[in-house]
Amino acid sequence: MIRVEGLTKVFRRPRTFSGPFGALRTLVTRQYEERTAVDDLSFEIGEGEVIGYLGPNGAGKSTTIKILTGILTPTSGTVEVNGLVPWSDRSANARNVGVVFGQRSQLWWDLPLIESLRLVGSLYDVPAARFETSLRKLRDLLGLDDFLDTPVRQLSLGQRMRGDLAAAVLYEPPLLYLDEPTVGLDVLAKEAVREFIVETNRAGRTTVILTTHDLADVEALCKRIILIDRGKVIFDGAIDALVDKPRRLVVTLESQPEDVRGVRRDADGRYVFDIHGDLPGMIASIAAEHPIRDLSIEEPDLESVIKGIYTR
Ligand SMILES: Nc1ncnc2c1ncn2[C@@H]1O[C@H](COP(=O)(O)OP(=O)(O)O)[C@@H](O)[C@H]1O
Ligand SMILES: [Mg+2]
Structure with a gap:
């Protein structure tokens, strides 16, 4: 389902100088700083797995996920997601993939949640009947009914997260990337997110890659974890073995x-x-x-x- 080989991403940004004339110096020297965010990563993930993708801050987790979704192009290496190269088949890949970044909502801030969901449905060409079936299921599973008509900007963090999860799976992608989906949530909301992940994985054989600092999430959800540090895999295997x-x-x-x-x-x-x-x-x-x-x-x-x- 996912095959990653020798994946490397080096970010280049202009070297900045401070002090008097710093901005000018930055401009004229045109020196660059390089940072290797992902360094020769290789792993394979099979259909229906729930993977805990873990590592300290700055380890390269989000960068990996952005490459897998096609948002970023790697410096080198090969990636295949459901037979596609994410960054060159971006729109086809997008249909295979649902993404939630816990820190940042993908929903339209000013629209009522239901309108955001309808927009996602039409962006992904979900037929009307399938949309209604999906929506009904998600309203139950995520308890959306109390705030479907509320503009996203007025939702609590937990409600917003449930809205984001709904939007990510509305078109039933076989793959779901969750980047810190429980960050900042209270115990009940965390539990709701976990139940949602279990249910989504069971019902649709959806493959899930989960990045989180909450190891209770990982213990509740993942059989296998991939640990990375400074862009490299340092452990890949069953939690039990670890x-x-x-x-x-x-x-x-x-x-x-x-x-x-x-x-x-x-x-x-x-x-x-x-x-x-x-x-x-x-x-x-x-x-x-x-x-x-x-x-x-x-x-x-x-x-x-x-x-x-x-x-x-
Ligand atoms: N757009 C960017 N430009 C420059 N450096 C970046 C960019 N995005 C991430 N980085 C750097 O790459 C490294 C990995 O970042 P990231 O993938 O966000 O880590 P994680 O999600 O594991 O915390 C960090 O050192 C970060 O500063
Ligand atoms: Mg991150």
Whole structure:
């Protein structure tokens, strides 16, 4: 469905000088600064996958999505989306793709939401009957009825996001790019967005690429994640594989036996075990030798795993 190979995007912008005559100097020197936003990226995404596309600020996520949608042309590399090259088959590609940028609405600010949706319908040549069916489904799924007639500029962030999601899938594209769709939303609105993604993916086999800082979104929605850093892929695989870190068992013993060789003790004198396999078995075998006063188990979570990767 999506094939990306050796994708590189270098932005060039005029080098700017400050101080007296800075503007003039900027103009006459014509020096450029280059920034490699995406650096030799390769990955493939199959039909119906929901991918978490993650990385720190400035890693190149939005740039990748803009290339996949055809908004930007890469410096080098090949991309194929449903058999099309996004930037050279821009309008054909647009019909295959729904996009939501959480930071910026795609809707017409001054129009009531329903009018924005009708405009999207006609831009994408959705036949009237199909439009009505789609709209009815989306009104239910996203709870649009309370604000369909409200101008977009008066919508709350959560309502606006639901409107944007509706507009992105109204023409039933097989692919959906969501760039920070839950940013700034409250818990309920986030939940609504997640349910929408699950439902859209299930009902239409829609492939979803999701960029988010909210790892709870990722854990709820994605089986596979692609982590990027400074424009390069640093992990691509199942979340399960990533989080397959040892569970940490911290034990306080009744007595304080001599330090057990090979077992770490923390500042409070508790014994710390990192356990991959049989946790109950391990606890039993410790307890058989030394009575246990207290124990705690720390499960690895996605957030600390990913933090660990980036700080390494
Ligand atoms: N239009 C642009 N001109 C120059 N540099 C850009 C432009 N867009 C993005 N960049 C730079 O490319 C890098 C990647 O940006 P971006 O793809 O937006 O990252 P992310 O979405 O992962 O936060 C950043 O260093 C950013 O400053
Ligand atoms: Mg971004």
